[in-house]
Amino acid sequence: MALKAAPGRHLFLVGLSMSSRWASISTALLVAILATYMAFFVTPLGDTPDESGHYSYVHDIANGSLFPLLGEAKMTSGRWGYDVETWGEDTRDNYMAQHPPLYYAVAAIPYALADRLTEGNWWKSRAPRLVSALSLGLLVFVLFQNLSLIGLDASRAAIGSVAITLVPNLLHLSSGATNDVFLLLLCAIATLYFTRFILLQRLSAAYWCAFWLTLAGVTKMTAWVLIAPFVAIMVFELRGPIKRWLTHSVGISLLALAGPLWWMGRSIYHFGSPFYRVGSDADPLAGLGSGSFTDLLSDWPVMEWLYGHFLGLVGFSGYCVTPELREFCSGIRMTQIYGFSREAFTWVLLGTVAIFAVFLLVLAYQALRRKTRNEPAWGVSVQSFIAVRLPWLPLKWLLLGALLVGGIVYSVIIVTASGIPAQPNGRFQMLSMAAPPALAALALGLLFFPQQARSRLALYAPVIFLLFGSLLLYQIYVGYLILGRPSATQGRYLFPILPLLIVAFGVAVQALKVPRWLLAVGLILLVLGLADAFIDQIIPFYIENQV
Amino acid sequence: MRSAARYWIVGLLVFAIVFGWMAARHWHEIQSYGYLGLGDKPHPMEAELSPKLAPGTVVRQSLEWPRIVHPTVAQHYADRPVCLSVYMATHGGSARGGQLKMTLEKNTETRSASQLPFDQLRDLRFESFCFDDLPLGEVYGQPVDMVLEATQGVPTAAPSVYFDRAPEGAERVQINELTHPSHALVYRLQIKRDAVQSQLSAWFILAALALLSALVLATRTDD
Numbered sequence: 001m002a003l004k005a006a007p008g009r010h011l012f013l014v015g016l017s018m019s020s021r022w023a024s025i026s027t028a029l030l031v032a033i034l035a036t037y038m039a040f041f042v043t044p045l046g047d048t049p050d051e052s053g054h055y056s057y058v059h060d061i062a063n064g065s066l067f068p069l070l071g072e073a074k075m076t077s078g079r080w081g082y083d084v085e086t087w088g089e090d091t092r093d094n095y096m097a098q099h100p101p102l103y104y105a106v107a108a109i110p111y112a113l114a115d116r117l118t119e120g121n122w123w124k125s126r127a128p129r130l131v132s133a134l135s136l137g138l139l140v141f142v143l144f145q146n147l148s149l150i151g152l153d154a155s156r157a158a159i160g161s162v163a164i165t166l167v168p169n170l171l172h173l174s175s176g177a178t179n180d181v182f183l184l185l186l187c188a189i190a191t192l193y194f195t196r197f198i199l200l201q202r203l204s205a206a207y208w209c210a211f212w213l214t215l216a217g218v219t220k221m222t223a224w225v226l227i228a229p230f231v232a233i234m235v236f237e238l239r240g241p242i243k244r245w246l247t248h249s250v251g252i253s254l255l256a257l258a259g260p261l262w263w264m265g266r267s268i269y270h271f272g273s274p275f276y277r278v279g280s281d282a283d284p285l286a287g288l289g290s291g292s293f294t295d296l297l298s299d300w301p302v303m304e305w306l307y308g309h310f311l312g313l314v315g316f317s318g319y320c321v322t323p324e325l326r327e328f329c330s331g332i333r334m335t336q337i338y339g340f341s342r343e344a345f346t347w348v349l350l351g352t353v354a355i356f357a358v359f360l361l362v363l364a365y366q367a368l369r370r371k372t373r374n375e376p377a378w379g380v381s382v383q384s385f386i387a388v389r390l391p392w393l394p395l396k397w398l399l400l401g402a403l404l405v406g407g408i409v410y411s412v413i414i415v416t417a418s419g420i421p422a423q424p425n426g427r428f429q430m431l432s433m434a435a436p437p438a439l440a441a442l443a444l445g446l447l448f449f450p451q452q453a454r455s456r457l458a459l460y461a462p463v464i465f466l467l468f469g470s471l472l473l474y475q476i477y478v479g480y481l482i483l484g485r486p487s488a489t490q491g492r493y494l495f496p497i498l499p500l501l502i503v504a505f506g507v508a509v510q511a512l513k514v515p516r517w518l519l520a521v522g523l524i525l526l527v528l529g530l531a532d533a534f535i536d537q538i539i540p541f542y543i544e545n546q547v
Numbered sequence: 548m549r550s551a552a553r554y555w556i557v558g559l560l561v562f563a564i565v566f567g568w569m570a571a572r573h574w575h576e577i578q579s580y581g582y583l584g585l586g587d588k589p590h591p592m593e594a595e596l597s598p599k600l601a602p603g604t605v606v607r608q609s610l611e612w613p614r615i616v617h618p619t620v621a622q623h624y625a626d627r628p629v630c631l632s633v634y635m636a637t638h639g640g641s642a643r644g645g646q647l648k649m650t651l652e653k654n655t656e657t658r659s660a661s662q663l664p665f666d667q668l669r670d671l672r673f674e675s676f677c678f679d680d681l682p683l684g685e686v687y688g689q690p691v692d693m694v695l696e697a698t699q700g701v702p703t704a705a706p707s708v709y710f711d712r713a714p715e716g717a718e719r720v721q722i723n724e725l726t727h728p729s730h731a732l733v734y735r736l737q738i739k740r741d742a743v744q745s746q747l748s749a750w751f752i753l754a755a756l757a758l759l760s761a762l763v764l765a766t767r768t769d770d
Contacts, residue, residue: 030762034755042748158766162759324623327701501631527565527756528572535573535749540718543745545622 310491645700
């Protein structure tokens with residue numbers, strides 16, 4: 001499994017073949033058109049998660065309130081053209097003001113244009129959705145560039161870049177006013193430069209990565225969980241004499257953290273806490289929930305919800321459109337995706353995890369046979385020092401073994417505490433969800449051995465994913481202690497790490513020479529699953545629920 | 548030149564196959580977008596199959612209006628044609644060659660009737676019987692029975708409908724005038740309305756997904 005030298009010195013379209021250019025542009029354009037159509041004609045206004053709050057935030061910025069303050073900001077009365085006299089004033093606080101403002105500032109541009117250039121409310125109501133829809137198209141384009149950069153051919157890069165958009169939740173979110181898809185795009189661009197830095201050691205790429213990370217950091221706080229490991233890894237990988245290393249380590253870190261630090265400072269100024277969000281000041285020990293983390297997993301279908309909500313959590317408040325039937329408009333209405341779509345996704349995810357596991361095992365075998373090598377480099381990094389210069393092979397194997405045991409125990413705890421979801425192929429769903437700790441432990445252990453740059457890129461992904469997933473589970477547990485039930489079981493909170501996971505899978509595909517037909521089968525399964533989700537479940541849900 | 552021809556041939560083939568497959572799979576569902584269910588969709592918990600609905604077997608269920616739909620909602624849709632959908636079993640698609648008829652009766656007098664060929668019924672799905680000449684406002688609140696019977700067909704190739712345990716105090720289903728001790732028919736009330744926009748959207752999504760598949764799978768490997 002000798003990895004060829006990364007061919008890509010290109011960025012965006014420069015250096016790509018004609019077929020790659022056509023594939024990346026045409027698929028991105030088509031995905032953007034599909035998402036825009038969904039935004040304009042399919043998804044009812046208010047029917048993506050928290051859309052009423054996201055829309056109100058955009059409305060406030062477009063109308064001159066540049067930084068709406070949590071606790072003061074209100075939901076926009078008469079939003080989407082609803083008659084205030086009929087529906088009444090909306091006096092609720094806008095809890096979405098807890099988010100940093102970048103997405104809302106960008107979405108305020110099409111909103112303001114629609115406000116000035118069009119009559120009525122049709123365009124103005126839907127204009128903020130354009131940012132999400134176009135972000136999804138651009139995401140395909142950026143992922144294609146990244147997969148090409150690691151050396152995947154055009155056909156495999158096309159499959160890899162489009163596949164993620166076939167998850168129903170992502171297409172659903174991209175048809176609404178939400179910061180999630182825009183955040184995913186920013187993280188994908190940051191990941192592209194991160195890849196470029198790891199593969200080519202271009203210092204400028206590290207700074208560009210930090211720049212896009214800081215933009216992601218002022219879009220949503222979940223990006224901060226990506227910023228920390230990305231910056232740490234860039235510092236870990238940065239080569240050169242100590243003075244150069246120190247200078248650029250500080251420079252990259254400061255640039256990446258600039259946005260989050262600004263938002264933290266603002267939160268401290270207004271609320272006294274750098275991580276302030278709605279409910280974050282509640283004391284978990286004085287809440288309604290009790291019991292251990294494993295009790296939570298046993299008593300509530302947390303993992304099943306996470307899985308289902310990643311695949312598709314559809315709807316919100318868009319069902320309530322008829323003033324005469326207002327008495328039936330209480331709470332929110334949402335649905336998950338079941339049936340063939342869920343099964344197709346399960347098979348594809350299981351296949352993806354299996355391919356990546358095989359890739360890690362091959363790397364482990366190569367490390368055992370001392371066949372892995374760091375690529376020649378002109379300078380020393382912390383990474384190359386640990387991997388190449390430290391000769392303590394038995395200690396490294398001991399460490400890898402200990403990590404692996406820890407990872408497997410973590411995985412087993414998740415499976416035994418959660419049980420098997422009562423879904424078709426529930427055991428495969430659980431297997432896919434429980435595998436990351438064990439895989440991440442193996443990947444982390446392998447990083448102590450010499451590895452080529454592309455392999456290291458793939459090894460970092462599960463480690464960061466485990467950090468992300470563990471923090472999410474911790475937040476769910478804290479929510480459980482406060483509320484007495486799990487909250488924040490949202491698969492979309494994992495979006496920032498998805499681009500690196502896709503790139504890591506691309507490295508595995510390249511290294512194992514996974515046949516194109518197998519990837520094509522996965523793509524077709526996802527296409528049929530997405531069609532099933534929208535035609536048989538989501539559109540009927542919209543039709544059935546509008547009162 | 549040959550490469551371009553190959554691209555177009557593969558692309559068109561993939562588009563045709565994927566679109567054709569999805570269209571065949573979802574055509575029936577897209578047609579049903581015109582039916583709007585009122586009230587909660589039933590989820591059978593203690594399901595039981597009816598006898599096979601061959602000619603001579605009659606299933607009768609009284610409609611208990613307030614249980615089915617709130618009066619305010621019914622009032623809102625009063626001018627829309629009524630549909631009733633029942634949860635079907637076709638015994639693995641073996642129901643063939645007959646006609647299943649639903650009649651709405653008020654005091655044994657027929658108000659309206661609708662029928663579906665056995666061949667159109669799908670297993671484990673709600674199938675809608677629509678009464679285009681009967682607006683909801685004309686029957687809501689009236690003592691109306693829904694009567695199901697086959698007008699053609701043979702017992703070996705007849706469908707069944709599902710029953711579920713009836714709530715406390717609710718009317719039970721009658722089979723050939725014998726009242727079931729515990730179960731009622733699984734059904735829901737619908738109204739018919741225009742769904743052109745939703746149907747157009749469904750076809751747009753299917754076409755876009757088929758085109759996306761074609762674009763991706765026709766992409767050739769770089770030199």
